[in-house]
Amino acid sequence: MAVPDSLTGWREFVTHRNVEPERLSTDQIMALPPEDQESYNESRFAWIGADVVINTKDIAAVTDQVRVLRARLAAKRSTAGRTLAISGRAGVGKSTIAMLLGKKHEAAVRKKSGLPAGDLTVAPVVYLVVPPGCTPKMLMSAVARWIGLPVRRGWDAPTITDHVIAVLRDLKTSMIIVDEVHNLKTNKSAGADAASTLKSFTERLDAAVIFCGIDLLDSDLLAGEMGRQIRARTKIYDLQVYGYNSAASREAWVELVAGMEALLPLSAHIPGTLTTENMAAYLWNRTGGSIGSLRNLLGDAAIEAILSRAERITRAGLDTVILDQEAVRGQAQIPPAAKTDAQRRRGAV
Known part of the structure; x- marks a missing residue:
C-alpha cells in the first residue's frame, strides 16, 4: 500500500489485512493450470511486498x-x-x-x-x-x-x-x-x-x-x-542497526533472520537454511545489520526464486541481488576482514 496521505488512506491502512498465501508444494504448483500458477505467484509477490511486521x-x-x-x-x-x-x-x-x-x-x-x-x-x-x-x-x-x-x-x-x-x-x-x-x-x-x-x-x-x-x-x-x-x-x-560483535547481538540477528525466513512463501526452501552460522554472517555483512535492507534482500531473492522456479533461496541467488545504498553504506562500516568474497569482488569498501 502507498503511504497514507489522507484520513481516507489511513482508514484503508488500518483496516487492510495482509493475506498469507496457502503453502503449496512444488508438485502442487506445477500441477496448477498456467493462469492459476500466475494468480498464485501474484498472491505470493503481494505477500512478500506486504508490510508484515516482525516483533522485535x-x-x-x-x-x-x-x-x-x-x-x-x-x-x-x-x-x-x-x-x-x-x-x-x-x-x-x-x-x-x-x-x-x-x-x-x-x-x-x-x-x-x-x-x-x-x-x-x-x-x-x-x-x-x-x-x-x-x-x-x-x-x-x-x-x-x-x-x-x-x-x-x-x-x-x-x-x-x-x-x-x-x-x-x-x-x-x-x-x-x-x-x-x-x-x-x-x-x-x-x-x-x-x-x-x-x-x-x-x-x-x-x-x-x-x-x-x-x-x-x-x-x-x-x-x-x-x-x-x-x-x-x-x-x-x-533505532540502531543490528550488531554482530557479541553472542547476544548475533543471537538477536539470527532471531530476526529466522522470523523473516519463516514468512517466505517458497515451496522448496528448507527452514533454517538462512540461520546457519555462515549464512547469518553473510546476510549481516551484505546488509550492515539493517532490518530494511535484510527485508529487501530476502524479498528480491524470493521473487527471483519464484520466477526461476527454483523455489528456494541460495547463496548464489543472494549474490545477484543489487542492494539499496543504505546497505552499501552499512557495508562500508564493516572491517575488510569481515567482508565476504562476493563483497570484495564487487568492490565494496
Missing part, C-alpha cells in the same frame, strides 16, 4: 514508551506534554514502527469505545509527513488536507490551525504521528517558524505525539532556540 526488541521498547506517554495524558495539565521521537538512519524501520503503533492505538480506541472500523465519527490518529522546505502555512495546510478540511483563500497559518484543532477535537484525535520531521530545520527562519507552529498545534490537543526522522540527534531539528525547546520536552529513542 525495538517495537517492544517503543511500545512501552508510548504507554508512558499516553498515561501522562490522563493528568490535568496546563503545560506542554512530553513527545516521543523515533530516530535512526534510513532503513531501520522508524516509519514502520510508528505506523504500527498508530494502527494499534486506533484499534484500542475503537474497541474501548465500541466503534467499528468503518465508523467515521472518530479519527484517533493523524499521520503527517513533513514536506521539505516547510513553512507554518504549508505544515498546517498539509494537516487540513489530510483530514479533508478545505482551506479558504486568505487563511493564514493561525487561522488554519484553529480550524484544524476544532475538527480534530470533534474527531477525538488522541495520537499525532509526524514523519520526516528532520525536514524541519530550526536553524533556518522558515523551519524554526514551522517547528514553533507544530509545537503550538500539538500542545493544544490532548494527544500523544510521536516524531519520526533520520538521525535526529544530529539533525537541524534540534538546533537553535526552538531546537532547545523541542529537546526539553522530547524523549528520543534511537
